[in-house]
Amino acid sequence: MRSFCRYHVTLALLVLLFMLASAAAQVTKLPAFNADAAQTSVSGLSAGAFMAVQFEVAYSASLLGAGVIAGGPYDCAQGSSVTATSVCSCVPFGCFGQSSTNVPRLVIITDQNASRGLIDPTANLARHRMWLFSGANDTAVPQRVMNDLVTYYLHYVDASQISYKNDVQAEHAMPTDFFGNPCPVLDDPFINNCNFDAAGQLLQWIYGRLDPRNTGQLGGSFVNFDQSEFLNDPTDHGMAPDGWIYVPASCASGKACKLHVVFHGCRQYETYQFFSLSAGLVTFGTTFVRNTGYNKWADTNNLLVLYPQANPTIQNPLGCWDWWGYDDPDYAVKSGRQMAAVKRMIDRVGGGDSSSAAPAHDASGAHRLR
Structure with missing residues (x-):
């Protein structure tokens, strides 16, 4: 009987090791594609929206627009976690009254960073198209913060370049028309079915007329790639060991393709776990x-x-992108660790040379204006 048990335990361990090895083998080098560098854009939700804005502003020469869902102006936090959680957002303890994000100060910071060559010239923003969304019931990033983002953008672009949707009765979440919690709910996974296709709206605003979406089974593939190729020791600096890219069949076959980069929000990283009344303990995954x-x-x-x-760290337990300086004082400029890592990914996808990762500790130091 003992031999029988040992046999099955050994067999189970071997199966587990095989599964782990197979999972590890599926993480690959990020491929290069025939991506048009002039057709690159970004978007994000919540912390990912703040990241999308700072990435767009810093690398404005390389992008044509951004979609911002529940975010705020460039460098809103100015290196302060207190400002990040009480002025730019209202988590975890709520906002301090109706504190302003001080847009004039943020414009000064932007202009001085540009004049010092820390970010691309702001003149590039004039050709960008920005699509903004703020849920009417958002209690985490209130509409006043998104209103301030509009004011910030108007310093650099004509009003005709901005689309601002703020009348959907949505809580703090990514709005879809096919998946998620009811629209007024504030809860994991922070994706809400609001009968509103935010992804489609923002992509059509940025790129212009698009063909109708695929409403059936997807024809492309999901590629799980190694992020440590773009930043050494990524888990020490708030980035996961691996990332994802969706590759339509046409792009896989070599057709010229556009590129859109999406930054998730806090509590939306792959290993995050939460409890659901219907499903019990859930791993966020993909x-x-x-x-x-x-x-x-x-x-x-x-x-x-x-x-x-x-990915979460001690300083960043919710797995947010670095938009307040938890890992890097240069978080909002081109030399920022996470910023540069994502730019290397973009360059790789477009066929550029991005074979060497940034060092874990950049020697450039903190050069940003405060």
């Missing part, structure tokens, strides 16, 4: 990657969708 609506549009419009992945 919920954001697969259920936010981008891939449906990508499939029919020659659009690669890059999903870089953040």
Whole structure:
């Protein structure tokens, strides 16, 4: 009997090791594609929205627009976690009254960073198209913060370049028309079915007319790639070991494709776990990657969708992107660790040379204006 038990325990361990080895083998080098560098854009939710804004502003020469869902102006936090959680957002303890994000100060910071060469010239922003969304019931990033983002953008672009949707009765979440919690709910996985296709709306605003989305089974593939190629020791610096890219069949076959980069929010990283009354303990996994609506549009419009992945650290327990300086004083400029890592991913996808990762500790130091 003991031999029988030992046999089955050994067999179970071997099966587990095989499964782990197979999972590890599926993480690959990020491929290069025939991606048009002039057709690259970004978007994000919550912390990912703040990241999308700072990435767009810092690398404005390389992008044509951004979609911002529950975010705020460039460098809103100014290196302060207190400002990040009480002025730019209202988590975890709520906002301090109706504190302003001080847009004039943020414009000064932007202009001085540009004049010092820390970010691309702000003149590039004039050709960008920005799509903004703020849920009417958002209690985490109130509409006043998104209103301030509009004011910030208007310093650099004409009003005709901005689309601002703020009348959907949504809580703090990624709005879709096919997946998630009821629209007024504030809860994991922070994807809500609001009968509103945010991904489709923002992509059509940025790129213009697109072919109708794929409403059936996707025809492309999800590629799980190694992020440590772009930043050494990524888990020490708030990035996961691996990320994802959705590759439509047309892009895989060599057709010229556009590229859109999507930054997830806090508590949306792959290993995050939460409790659901219907499903018990849930591991987040690729919920954001697969259920936010981008891939449906990508499939029919020659659009690669890059999903870089953040990760929790002691300073960043919720797995947010670095938009307040928890890891790097240069978080909002081109030399920022996470910023540069994602830019290397973009360059790789477009066929550029990005074979060497950034060192874990950049020697450039903190050069940003405060």
